[in-house]
Amino acid sequence: MTDPQVAILMLGAFIFIILLGFPIAFTLIAMGVGFGYYAYFTPDQAFFDNRVFYLLTQNTFSVMNNDVLTAIPLFLFMGYMVERANILDRLFFSLQLAFRFVPGSMAIAALATCAMFATATGIVGAVVTLMGLLAFPAMIKAGYDKRLSAGVIAAGGTLGILIPPSIMLIVYSATAGVSVVKLYAAALIPGMLLASLYGAYIISRVLINPSLAPKLTREQTEGVSVLQVILLMLQAVVPLATLILAVLGSILFGLATPTEAAAIGAAGAALLAAAYRAMTWNRLKEAVFLTARTTAMVCWLFVGSWTFSSVFSYLGGEHLIKEFVLGLDLNTITFLLLAQLIIFILGWPLEWSEIIIIFVPIFLPLLPHFDVDPLFFGILIALNLQTSFLTPPMAMAAYYLKGVVPRGSIELVEIFKGCMPFLMLVFLSMALVYIFPQLVYWLPDLFYGN
Template sequence: MSDPAVALLMLGLFICFIFLGFPIAFTLMAMGVGFGFYAYYNPALHFWDNNIFFLMVQNTYSVMSNDVLISIPLFLFMGYIIERSNILEKLFESLQIAMRKIPGSMGVAALVTCALFATATGIVGAVVTLMGLLALPSMLKAGYDKKLSSGIIAAGGTLGILIPPSIMLIVYAATAGVSVVKLYAAALLPGFLLAGLYLIYIVARVIVNPSLAPKRTDSDHVTFWQGFKLLLTAFFPLAFLIVAVLGSILFGLATPSEAAAMGALGGVVLSVAYGAFTWDRLRESVYLTAKTSAMVCWLFVGSWTFSSVFSYLGGEGVIEHFVLSLNLSTVEFLIMAQIIIFILGWPLEWSEIIIIFVPIFLPMLAVFDVDPLLFGLLIAINLQTSFLTPPMAMSAYYLKGVAPPGVELWDIFKGCFPFLGMVLMTLVLVYVYPQIVSYLPDLLYNQPIKADDGPLPEGVIDPSFFMQTN
């Protein structure tokens, strides 16, 4: 067999092992080392002098010393400690009261709570599970339609992988070699657009059919001041923490790693303020952070080893030549890539898709004149569908695991379908109007400095510094 044929065999075997349920990170490393030993084999050298072993060590060191990845465990710790701070119930209740005049107020409050909590934690399963335990029974008890209620929670919980400070965006930035800061700026408008479409759908659906979400009357006695006090103690602290972390990154006041460190400290402070801080919860948060961070890092090590050998054998060139031979336009290439990502989203987690398969497309972006920021955001929006599309809709399964009796899996699937339509609508809008992605990065970071502007004032940091270091 020729080397490119061996590379394609390598890729095919890897996909087979995925479906057989082997651990992905260690499968990547094992296949990278195994096929790499063949690729770099030199009969004149000793067994241990094969270059694949040096490559493995070098990749491991590169991942563990990558400055961009430092922010991942810090953001994870911030999410886990906030998750255990007992803020969710107060947050949901305060938003219900504040929005009680809006049609479908409990649904709107549930979506905003999901979005805010998902943004703070970045952990889809945790958000959907907690909201399924807290909000879904309350909505059903109030007479809300079970399909609408289920769809709101399942869709709202996935927004955390799109809206900054998203861990998924950090992983994509490290994989694609783009600025985390620019990527965060690029993600804001698409994230708010999708969340806005969700909100419009909920309100419009309830206006058209009020029986789906009966109006609450048990909070009519609450005064404005009481509602504001609830928001002051539940909504504003978490919102301020997220805005402070994100704002310090976007405006060049801190690197993502520094902002993540402050966010982790802020999470601990919130936990103490709500009387939820204990050493057991701290230990559990640290353990989960270490476990998840190790998974991401070893995925990077395995993926870089696998892709290095795959490219060395000529596999990447074969795929690129095949795609270019199709004579696709830029739009057709993007659609093809998104269809492949959509299909991969059924059996795989987002981390595996970003680290393993996205690098196959990255070398072709320059050929088709595609901005890596735009490509990354299209993937982030697309991956919303992987959590909501049957038969492998993980958000639906998370929710079903905690749903009250009477809520069937098919009810949750049917509740997700309208939100899937809005994800696809957002994808189309970003395709047609890429300025949705590029506007904020261009506004914040790509403004040319005129010659007569003079040096920056003392103490002001040039944001371009962070474009180079992050």
């Protein structure tokens, strides 16, 4: 076999092994070292003199020394502390009263709560699970349609992948070598656009068919003054919104680096938990443990991916794939469509972290040929990854929700059907970004110039 054929065998074997359920990070390292030993082998050398071991140690050091990745544990800690601050029920209740005159008020409140909480935590499973426990039973009790209620929670819970400060964008930044600050600026309008499309869909659907979301009863709204609503918003919404805006604003306006802003966010989340009297030793210990575990997973994914991709490229696999794609004679639009279709399909069996760290680097060398900006490409991927949580049969948001709702209240198929309209809205937002690229470029150009 030629070296490029060995590289393709390496990629195929990796995909087969992870589909069997083996840990992805260590599979990457094992495959990289195994095939790398063959790639770098020279006769008459001692076993540990093979250059693949030097490559592995250098990649490990590079990952641990990466300034961009330092922000990940801090943002994770911020998210885990916000999750444990016992703020979600107050947030949902206050937004529900604030939107009480809007059609589908509870659904709109659930969407706004999901968006804020997902943005603050960046943890899809936590947002969908907690909202499934809190908002879904309340919406069903109020007579809301099951599918609409499930779709709102599942779709709203995934917005934290896209809306800054997103951990996914930090990982993409480290992978593609794009500025995190510019990525955050570029993602803001598409993220708000997608959330707005969700809200517009809910309101229009309820206006067409009011039986899907009955209005709040007089008993629920009677005696609630504007002053009470304002006080509730000040207690529940304003502190979390202030924390998010402080972190995001300090990054966008150049007052702090992403790592410094993440540190501010982590400290602010801890203070927020203390202010809500939710700071206990056990919760702090649990947040630190979860932060360390998730950070270790991401870092070892990077170590494995960089080792795997280095060996894959050395064997000529990257060049072979590039020649194959160029041989298809694609234009820029068809290349982007093909790339997004592949990422859409990969989203079924894989998490977003694996897609970004392992498979996105395959597309990056092709971007200059098709004159595609890595910044623009990253935002399209961030939008596309929303679909991985909403698309059957592996719609993880649906499984998170099904796992916590009362037994017999809704079937998994109904949750899938409830997600479908929101999935179509993700595709619509991607189309709008294709057609109007200034949705991505306007804020980065405004803040930082061309």
